[in-house]
Amino acid sequence: MMQRFSCPFCGPRDETEFFYGGEAGNERPEPAEETTAKQWARYLHMENNVKGPAREIWVHLTCGEFFVMERDTVTHEVHASEAFRGDRT
Numbered sequence: 001m002m003q004r005f006s007c008p009f010c011g012p013r014d015e016t017e018f019f020y021g022g023e024a025g026n027e028r029p030e031p032a033e034e035t036t037a038k039q040w041a042r043y044l045h046m047e048n049n050v051k052g053p054a055r056e057i058w059v060h061l062t063c064g065e066f067f068v069m070e071r072d073t074v075t076h077e078v079h080a081s082e083a084f085r086g087d088r089t
């Protein structure tokens with residue numbers, strides 16, 4: 001089933017124009033020199049696999065902009081799309 005996602009810059013487009021960039025808020029462990037191998041592996045390979053509302057980073061390939069999409073991973077209902085500013089909220 002084709003979904004329509006909303007780019008904060010371009011508006012609603014077909015899902016084929018978008019690329020999934022990962023979960024928002026998966027931060028690099030700091031400081032790196034005090035981070036255990038286990039923490040690094042977790043950072044590099046694990047995702048939380050949220051069930052329900054999740055914040056995800058997406059790229060709209062047509063305009064090349066990153067944005068955060070709030071989406072329910074169970075129902076695939078999109079709640080919000082906002083420009084990605086690289087902040088840590």
Ligand SMILES: [Zn+2]
Pocket residue numbers: 007008009010011060062063064065
């Ligand atoms: Zn766009």
